[in-house]
Amino acid sequence: MNGKKLMRQAMLGLILAGTAVSAVPLDAAGLILEEQGPTLAVKHSLKGNSLHLKLEVSRFTFSLDNMGKENKAGEGHAVLYLDGKKTAKIFDKEYVLDEIPPGKHQVVIELAHNNHESYGVKQAFQISVKP
Template identity: 40%
Template structure:
């Protein structure tokens, strides 16, 4: 529980940075990495987005220049093997945005954004169908500050 709270605090700090220059965003994107991790703890909520069928709960924590993020989407399967294939309700992946720029696709519910520079940053976590179209209202935007 403490770990999740720490993750949530870190992501909030990270999301606050609003860059005005695409060159700066590209420079940041080149320096960071996103690492998927396995998590077995599907409880607690910091931010919640809902559509009629699903909800998205996100916990995050900032540790140094890294943001630990855990997503909980009930009755949803993260699927790398079906990306680009026919949509199946309750299946898909995550699109991760940093300061308004899409930086990667993620196929696990938990991941780490590593190596963010000091300052405020905005992260958007969007749940997408197999064909990359977003699920309606299944996204969260986080603001984090990196020391």
């Protein structure tokens, strides 16, 4: 018996046994979907030596109050790295980093849990600040 058929039969058995399974998300084949984690899209612009960021997130909530506390799914903060150095923690969808030195820089924005562990969701880009 293949895995899909076995899964469908197991789900049918649970339903017939009276176990509530309606909250379990299923795909088109009737298989249980894994929970999807947060997503991140970063829009940025340079104004002089200031980097303006707009973070578009889904399935994620910024939380300064819970930083360093117990993890909650889809909650935390963003971390800004400039040239590989942790530069700022971000707790809102918009952020400005001022006084960036002239030159080319690598920027990474990464989503983090309340306990600072990475979600594994990040976006990287380069900027060039004029003297």
